[in-house]
Amino acid sequence: xxxxIDTANIKEIKEALSLGILDGVTTNPTLISKENRPAPDLLKxxxxxxxxxxxxxxxxxxxxxxxREAEALSKIAKNIVxxxxxxxxxxxAVKILSQKGVKTNVTLCFSPSQALLVGKLGADYISPFxxxxxxxxxxxxxxxxDIKLIYKNYNFKTQIIVASIRHPMHVVEAAKIGADVATIPxxxxxxxxxxxxxxxxxxxxxxxxKKVPK
Ligand code: G3P
Numbered sequence: 001x002x003x004x005i006d007t008a009n010i011k012e013i014k015e016a017l018s019l020g021i022l023d024g025v026t027t028n029p030t031l032i033s034k035e036n037r038p039a040p041d042l043l044k045x046x047x048x049x050x051x052x053x054x055x056x057x058x059x060x061x062x063x064x065x066x067x068r069e070a071e072a073l074s075k076i077a078k079n080i081v082x083x084x085x086x087x088x089x090x091x092x093a094v095k096i097l098s099q100k101g102v103k104t105n106v107t108l109c110f111s112p113s114q115a116l117l118v119g120k121l122g123a124d125y126i127s128p129f130x131x132x133x134x135x136x137x138x139x140x141x142x143x144x145x146d147i148k149l150i151y152k153n154y155n156f157k158t159q160i161i162v163a164s165i166r167h168p169m170h171v172v173e174a175a176k177i178g179a180d181v182a183t184i185p186x187x188x189x190x191x192x193x194x195x196x197x198x199x200x201x202x203x204x205x206x207x208x209x210k211k212v213p214k
Contacts, residue, residue, distance in 0.1 A: 001175045004053075004183040006163065008032045008042055012186035013049055019189075024052035026127070026163065026183040028083065028107070029059055040076055047077030055105045055125075057083035063092035070097055081124065083107045086114050094123045105161065112146040119147075119156030125181070129164035140164070141173050148177055168192050 002023040005016045008031040016022045025046055032039050039056070047054050054077070058069040066089065070082040081103040084090040094104045098121075105125035106118045110133060118126045128147060130140025147160055159180035165171060168191045174182045184192070 001179060002052075002181040003189075004055075004161065004181055005189065006031070006165070006183040006185050008035050008046065009186070010035075010042075010045060010049070013046060016186065016189055017049060019193075021189075022050065022052070023181070024054065024183075025050050026055040026083070026105070026161065028055075028057050040073075043073070043076050043080065047079055051079060053081045053103065053105075053125075054079050055081045055083045055107075057085075057107065058093075061085075061087070061089060063089045063096065066090065066093035067096050070102055071100075074102055081105045083127070086110075086118065086126075091117060091121055094118075094121055098122060107163070109147075110143070112143065112150060115143075115147040116150055119151050119154065119158045121158075122156070123158050125159045125161050127161045127163040127183070130162060130170060131164035131166040133164075134166065141170070141177070144174060144177050144179055148179065 003021050004024040004026050005013060005022060006026050008027040035042055043056050056073045058066045060066045060069050066084055073080050082097060083105045084093050085108050086106050097104050103124045105127055106123045107127040109115055109126050109128040115126055128143050133140035144162055161181040161183050162174040162179045163183050165184050165188055168188060171182050171184060171192060
């Protein structure tokens with residue numbers, strides 16, 4: 001499973017890169033707004049650091065305007081992937097962008113029926129938001145299972161990015177299902193790594209090492 005980081009924060013991206021496990025970055029308007037910088041400059045800096053896909057979202061609601069925005073965003077760097085919302089206009093934009101060779105990530109997916117259309121259309125990525133479903137007492141991970149099955153049945157090539165991840169078990173479950181990508185907040189990447197028995201084990205080894213004659 002590929003690991004993307006769900007952030008627009010340069011420090012977090014650098015830290016995740018230093019671990020050697022990072023395959024890409026996803027941003028959205030909310031994440032960009034936290035950085036207090038013009039989006040093109042910020043995205044350019046991210047793309048200098050990361051050679052894998054970097055998702056940047058359009059904010060227009062009409063297909064033609066989305067395509068215009070996508071064209072401007074694509075000029076920032078070769079690895080920019082255009083995030084479009086899962087609406088009728090978004091699907092129209094994906095069709096046009098695919099014909100132009102622009103990679104797309106269809107975001108704000110909350111149902112298998114939405115995902116079926118995106119797979120049929122052949123977008124490069126789909127982003128089902130599992131945490132936001134859990135937040136309203138639905139089973140987010142069930143959506144990933146459904147999409148995985150549908151895409152397998154029809155050999156759809158669209159890659160599933162498990163998004164809106166809240167905790168490490170979301171990542172583990174996504175990997176068990178065989179999702180293509182998990183886009184993970186920085187804090188959760190740290191949580192994936194930690195285990196109290198590892199820390200206790202290191203402490204004990206260091207204590208015992210002191211007893212070894214020098
Ligand atoms: O980037 C999209 C998604 O991961 C957002 O997550 O935590 O705002 O539901 P969240």
